[in-house]
Amino acid sequence: MNINRRVMLGVLAVGATGVVPAFAQESKGLIVIITPSPDNPFFKAEADGADARAKELGYETLVLVHDDDANKQSELFDTAIAQGAKAIILDNAGADASVAAVQRAKDAGIPSFLIDREITQSGVAVSQIVSNNYQGAQLGAEEFVKLMGEAGEYAELLGKESDTNAGIRSSGYHDIIDQYPDLKMVAQQTANWSQTEAYTVMESMLQANPNLKGVISGNDTMAMGAYAALEAAGRTDVIVVGFDGSNDVRDSILAGGIKATVLQPAYAQAQMAVDQADKYLTTGSTGLEEKQLMDCTLINADNAAQLETFALGN
Incomplete structure (x- = not known):
């Protein structure tokens, strides 16, 4: 009215x-x-x-x-x-x-x-x-490097190209990850922030790169799509890290699926x-x-249980 x-x-x-x-x-x-x-x-x-x-x-x-x-x-x-x-x-x-x-x-x-x-x-x-997307991406990348043991093949899912945040997050990731010569990016593609698109992209990436060890994603929605594709292929050993701090990824972390995300409030x-x-x-x-x-916060198995609707409680 x-x-x-x-x-x-x-x-x-x-x-x-x-x-x-x-x-x-x-x-x-x-x-x-x-x-x-x-x-x-x-x-x-x-x-x-x-x-x-x-x-x-x-x-x-x-x-x-x-x-x-x-x-x-x-x-x-x-x-x-x-x-x-x-x-x-x-x-x-x-x-x-x-x-x-x-x-x-x-x-x-x-x-x-x-x-x-x-x-x-x-x-x-x-x-x-x-959100301080660059600072948050560096947090996520540092955790990703640690989870990967500083070595192995990985893929990156990029956000929508018209969104400034997609580029900032990717830069933040690479300013950390590129310091480790044994971490090799074998695939990089946009999934336009979409879970459905990320599922399809991840299927193709996995077929082309069977030795894939990790996936770093520009947001949680794409991370969820990627993990679903990995799960369908029986590859739950692949490390997935997202960005946003959604309840869906929180639940996945607590269930031992996706390994980490970055909370933006x-x-x-x-x-x-x-x-x-x-x-x-x-x-x-x-x-x-x-x-x-606004600074971001790393979310992993240590604090995921405190996350609710993009806010971290006590």
Whole structure:
């Protein structure tokens, strides 16, 4: 329901009953949350975190999905502008392709607060809150090297090429792994963050490289697809390391499957973006730099049991 219509209905209800509904008393306006598909639990955690925090702070919310399609994302920004959104929380559909939409919202007086993925220009969004992907990738690579015993053939599954994070993570991996001459990368291919695609790619990689000893993946979803393919081939001896900190990979680690992942705090990051949006709307400033990095945490058999919905408990 259009937010203005909801407020109008609230006013009508006051006249009829003399009681002001809670949303009419507390609503501070509409926050639009735009993410990739919630089929990936990481993006679902982002959307859920932002949605919950915005409602706690008294905002109406509209949660939308761009499916990594920049054209669809542009249309969703038009929707947000037409709805009179107060702010937009965005995990974008491309570092270059998203700049124009964020600028259009800014020109309409709607500030954007980015999470997870950066865009290529500064001064367009108010905040860009991203995980320290390079630091996290180095953590994952160090664990991978240790698990591999510093030697053997391995493959790398890359994320979507249009996503800056894919390149940063791969660089972080290689800046560690390439220091070990006995670790030999025999295959490297994108699976576009997809579990289904990773399964197919892993099947081909394994057929071409029967001596494969390890797989390092740009995210957990691809790691899950790779491990499923390895399991189907009876090759559960192959070491798999992911990146994200999903509950699915946590369960696999605890069951002795995938060996490690790197937690990036999706839920907390999204809530932080909403907090900054609220502060900006209230005071005109977040009081922080536009670009903000959040460090990642290695997850392995030692601490996997403490992981829940992209957050590490006690």
